[in-house]
Amino acid sequence: MRTTGLTVGEYEIFWLNGGSFKLDGGAMFGPVPKSIWSTRYPVEQNNNILLTASPMLIKGPDSLILVESGIGNKLTAKQRQIFQIQREWDVIGDLKKLGISRHDIDTVVLTHGDWDHAGGIVMTGASGEPELSFPRARHLLQRAEWEDICQPCTRSSAAYWPINTDALNLSSQLVLVEEMATVAPGITVRRTGGHTRGHQVVFIESQGEQAIHLGDLFPTRAHLNPLWVMAYDNFPLEVIERKKKLIHQGMRDQAWFLFYHDPFCEACKFGTDGKPSASWSARTDGA
Numbered sequence: 001m002r003t004t005g006l007t008v009g010e011y012e013i014f015w016l017n018g019g020s021f022k023l024d025g026g027a028m029f030g031p032v033p034k035s036i037w038s039t040r041y042p043v044e045q046n047n048n049i050l051l052t053a054s055p056m057l058i059k060g061p062d063s064l065i066l067v068e069s070g071i072g073n074k075l076t077a078k079q080r081q082i083f084q085i086q087r088e089w090d091v092i093g094d095l096k097k098l099g100i101s102r103h104d105i106d107t108v109v110l111t112h113g114d115w116d117h118a119g120g121i122v123m124t125g126a127s128g129e130p131e132l133s134f135p136r137a138r139h140l141l142q143r144a145e146w147e148d149i150c151q152p153c154t155r156s157s158a159a160y161w162p163i164n165t166d167a168l169n170l171s172s173q174l175v176l177v178e179e180m181a182t183v184a185p186g187i188t189v190r191r192t193g194g195h196t197r198g199h200q201v202v203f204i205e206s207q208g209e210q211a212i213h214l215g216d217l218f219p220t221r222a223h224l225n226p227l228w229v230m231a232y233d234n235f236p237l238e239v240i241e242r243k244k245k246l247i248h249q250g251m252r253d254q255a256w257f258l259f260y261h262d263p264f265c266e267a268c269k270f271g272t273d274g275k276p277s278a279s280w281s282a283r284t285d286g287a
């Protein structure tokens with residue numbers, strides 16, 4: 001991993017290893033024909049594509065904020081096979097490389113509760129029992145998201161795994177956000193819905209610079225076109241409308257777009273012509 005972060009004003013952003021896995025490319029690009037999406041994203045013969053789960057540490061003068069938590073270390077043999085795990089979750093190890101202990105994290109923001117985002121908030125500890133990975137952190141989720149996690153419908157129960165959130169439910173570390181909240185000076189979360197009913201995004205604004213984490217509304221750089229939604233999106237029309245507005249806003253403000261699932265590009269800025277005008281790679285080893 002790269003131990004110098006992307007600077008946004010007084011904040012520094014680091015990409016951590018939250019695991020990597022493979023999914024069917026068709027599901028990730030929803031209505032887009034393979035002949036088109038495969039020109040923008042590498043695909044294997046069997047239609048699989050590689051995806052990362054990259055939690056980001058936002059390090060500020062008085063805060064250590066983690067956005068998302070990766071796939072975690074609790075997957076069963078069957079789940080590991082289904083998701084073709086390529087890299088093991090090692091968020092704690094990556095934090096150590098930055099001189100940070102898991103007990104130092106003060107805030108965890110989850111854009112939503114799907115397994116590949118929330119899987120790392122509870123880990124199998126030394127005792128073999130599940131425990132909060134970041135025990136001193138408050139964990140921020142939208143209230144609507146938490147309601148659905150607690151009472152998932154038939155479809156969402158495939159991605160909301162109780163093992164990832166039960167320990168949080170019992171702790172006092174859960175903070176439910178109503179639509180919008182300020183996490184630290186210049187850092188806000190806002191509910192968008194779309195991918196899930198309570199999906200939220202993160203805005204970072206500091207000293208005239210901006211970055212936007214759109215979670216699963218904009219999972220990889222290849223998903224720039226608002227119409228390129230995923231088969232996993234629960235409310236695709238909402239995704240299209242929100243994404244269109246937010247991408248327009250980010251381009252206008254020359255914001256960094258931060259990607260959680262893209263192994264080939266961690267962050268980029270776009271010109272008004274839609275072409276990348278700057279990009280950031282968090283890897284030094286090409287892994």
Ligand SMILES: [Zn+2]
Binds near residue numbers: 114116117216219261
């Ligand atoms: Zn995801």
